[in-house]
Amino acid sequence: MESKMITGRDILLVGLQPWDIAIGSNCKNVATELSKYNNRILYVNRALDRITLLRDRKDVKTQTRLKSLHHQANDLQEIRPNFWTLDPRTVLESVNWIPFKTPFDIINRINNRRMAAQIRQAIHRLGFKNVLLFIDNEFYRGQYLQEMLAPEVTDCIYYSRDNLATHPFFVRQGKRLEPKLIAKSTMVVTNSDYLEDYGRKYNPHTYNILQGCDFERFFPDQPFTLPDEMRGIKGPIIGYMGVMTVARLDLKILEHIATQRPDWSLVLVGPQDKTFQKSRLHALPNVHFIANVPEVKVPQYIQFFDVCINPQLVNGMTIGNYPRKLDEYMVLGKPVVVTRTLAMELFKDHVYQCDTPQDYVENITRALEERKDEKRVQGWIDFSLQHTWEVSLSKMSQHYFRLKKTQQSQPA
Template sequence: MESKMIKGRDVLVVGLQPWDIAIGSNCKNVAKELSAYNRVLYVNRALDRITLIRSKNDPKVQTRLKSLNKETDDITQIGNSFWTLDPRTMLESVNWIPLAPVFDFVNKINNKRLAREINKAMERLGFKDVLLFNDNEFYRGQYLIELLPAVKDCIYYSRDNIATHPFFVRHGKRLEPSLMRKATMVVTNSDYLEDYGRKYNPETYNILQGCDFERFFPSTPFTMPEEMAHIKGPIIGYMGALIVSRLDIKILEHIATERPDWSIVLVGPEDSTFKKSRLHHMPNVHFLGNTTEVRVPQFIQFFDVCLNPQLVNGMTIGNYPRKLDEYLVLEKPVVVTKTLAMKLFDGYIYQCVTKEDYVTNIEKALAEDPESDMRKARKEFALTHTWETSLGKMTAHFQALKKTKPLNNVR
């Protein structure tokens, strides 16, 4: 490996998550890490008509509107070599279109509108010989390789089997493979997704993923969050978005029903199904709402056992949840649903096949000796999962590929 990181490039980042998203984001972490050695332009999601109608008061939507109306600059510098772009364009909402030819026609119009704004921004910043890093954006990023003349190489990042999500399934199952074939290289965060990507691009590699551990080791010890002060132990906690397409509500209901003396603490934003669920009527279940990234470790520190009760489906079976490293680095016992991706964590976590397994394994976790070597082993294992290591693997594969074949052939 010639270096631990791709260096000296102009990097364009597009993805599903904007820079101002409230939750943690792999894409943001990757962009931040790359900006230490390269110039980076991070493209926030352009407004589309349905989002504007449904979420006009959302702060992110208001930010895009101000840029669109030229009330603010569309380019914002957030670091010495790091900028974000709020594209001054309105995209058509296309996912409802059932016919592939019609969808593709309108989607290409969207891509052209977005590309026009990106090209103008890259020209202002003097971006050349650009590396496009695409994080699962196979709709709005489908034609960017062809529409951005400065782009010479493209790395497609598959960290979730998003194409199987109900929102994307109609067109995603053909569009993601199409984009993978175009890319110089595909990188994933699990063996499952590596096998999937390699069907369409032989240059597909599992680079796992990293975690930003700095905020988990503050200069002063964590204090109990005031939101948890009234909750009696033991506390069985979950940190992250509460989304029915990813989490099994029945598991949480079963745990709360079978062990009314346990407090189930859920920290994160809820979707509409969770908001309407029976969990809200169970006295030992506590919804604490969303929190900031900075406060995430503060909450986890006071969980006695940490959960990830995934619903097993096409999207989650190969998923590597970043929360597992966040749990483990604080030496917490972790109880999860067994999936193919969880094999990486064998020996460090408790894995469940049924909802009954959850109760059994939580009991085992609560019985652990807090001074056991396993607690320290969990922390040491988690600390091997850094962004420097993950992107170092990506760089090694990219440089090896560069030696064996010309890379400026993405068109």
């Protein structure tokens, strides 16, 4: 019987997030899920660049990469059987500041060549053959890897899960480079219809495989206990879990909720950018910030939210974004209030959608009442449980199998 999942392959994963990142990561989840099916995995951590060396030299992740670079630690680490991470022994040039196309492309190609040299050494040492390259949104450092790693790399799947090319950091070159990488990839997978439509403009083999989520840690053997940081915070608690950055979140919505309903407690859990750190939210007595927590403890905090929110700022990056936090909220039976975007059409029967800050106040009020409806709560749970990594990557695998079968049947 044909497998529903890619199996028995050597798989190389390159993405924006290193294995030792503190927050959740789609790329890490993809690697972990694929490793369950007799695949050998090489997960490439981000190589150091000049600016990171100057700015973040004391960071733990930077120190880890430096130890590899100076041969004070192995560049290859086997974290479990048939699963390795690679800390490339190279330093890349920081290129994003370059405004002109030609010098950017020249230096970016040099960076790709340095990365490819380190990866090729690693896959040769591991004996990888017929390698499947999976690139997670990395359209700079992954731009030329498919051709530079040939013939060992035979196919490339590009994963578009965020419209990062519109982010202020990437917009100068990203809108030009991401379509190029999409076009030359064997196949493209996305987590929303919006990104599928975008990808299909450049590659007809683009498929929405929806979002995956790891729910195992949401159902522990013992009941969750109230985190120490939440003791003494009076309810109802309106909670947000995740990175707080003005590139994605609307500060005005949070300020409106907090000032209009001082009887509610707004609990925001996660790292903050500089704008959030300086915002007037810190002066409001009913707003409580909790620093970033380990991924394994995320459910423990969500469990004690009464209503969960995702107050996105609507822009090119968020309009088609599928926030996996929504499934994490709902699987614990929590009502979810969100900003209306194109991607939220999938959730229309299960979340409360808002167009204005006042809509948030009104919908949170409704949600506080309707969370008592057991049938509605069960609907939230059942809907979220449809979005596992096994389901998502099975979709990817089936599209890949069909594509390869079609290619093999075509005359040479």
